[in-house]
Amino acid sequence: MPVAQARTMREQLATFHPDFAYYERPGAGHWWGNECVDWPPLFAFLREHATKPLDQLRRVDFVTMSPAVSARSDWATIEAQTQAMKPTAIHLAFDPEKRRFEGATENVARLTLDVAAAAPGASGPFEVALDGQAVAGATPDGGRLRLARSKDGAWSIQDAPSPLAHKGPHRAGPFKEAFHHRFLLVYGTAGTPEENAWSLARARFDAETFWYRGNGSVDVIADVAFLDPARADEFRDRSVILYGHAESHAAWGPLLGDGPVRVGRGVARIGDREVAGDDLACLFVRPRPGSDVASVGVVAGTGMKGLRLTATLPYFVSGTGFPDLTLLRAGDADRPPRAVAAGYFGEDWGLESGEFARRD
DSSP states (O other): OOOOHHHHHHHHHTOOSSOOOOOOOOOSSOOOOOTTTOOOHHHHHHHOOOOOOGGGGOEEEESSSSSTTOEEEEEEEEEESSSTOEEEEEEEEETTTTTTTEEEESSEEEEEEEHHHHSSOSSOOEEEEEEOOOOOEOOOTTTTTEEEETTTOEEEEEEOOOOTTSOOOOOOOOGGGSSSSOOEEEOOOSOOOOHHHHHHHHHHHHHHHHHHHHHOEEEEHHHHTTGGGGHHHHHHHEEEESSOOOOTTTTHHHHHTSEEEEEEEEEEETTTTTEEEEEEEEEEEEEEEEEOOOOEEEEESHHHHHHHHHHHHTTSTTTOOOOEEEEEEEOOOOOOOOOEEEEOOOOTTTTSSSSEEEEO
């Protein structure tokens, strides 16, 4: 943990933040005893900076890179982005006397205002103006105003979206977000002996890597065990990491069905586009059917060359990131592996509504 990282954060904060504290103990190193976590000035700073109750907060200024990581600030929640993994901001003010929310947004597709927290006991309609637009019909539902922005930029009041059919703070990708909700590593047993051996070995390797890096023990099970009806409750609402392809993994159909991405022996299909070869590796994430929170993360290949290529994708390493979908082709003696397709599914988990780059 080099001190340079703390110094960089201090320099960045100093450009805009009006009130923060920084202390550096020369020569102390990363850990210098209990004093470094029980340091009296730290707790004095926290006592002096207690947050106000939500009904006393009149302004929210908040920026996030992903609602799946950080979505809420006080009485406002960013539910979805227009473009994935780009800075997403809200600058909102609430006037309780006028019963009016007003402000500006950036890269926000859906937004929820917790009226019950901002104005306890209030009922009836409120005034809402976002990005210079007056929003009609702003009557809270269950104490909340849920707003959505259309493709042409118009804001309107919306019903609560289906958690399975839409991205949100509960589940939004990208690929590494599949490693949440007590994830299971599920290897395939329906392929060739070589494919099955790879699947088990890769799942075990990931389990041991996570044990070493994250100090966590992960369940590794076969596809047939995962599909056992007697164990359905045991695996409910747990994310699944699937190793293999559509023909080598018995759980591919139940978990991924006829979704927009299919990786099979010798060919990968993304929407209506097919890419042939046994040297393709693919990582992608989808919502798990029947769960409002869990995901399916797929580590796939179109043949042994592609399956082995996945070993070069370090998704447990801090600082590395993969989008919702990554498709790679293995290299050879003359050239390294190269990206074939990569990108993000849309807010509705759709392919056409998403953002993808492709290479022929």
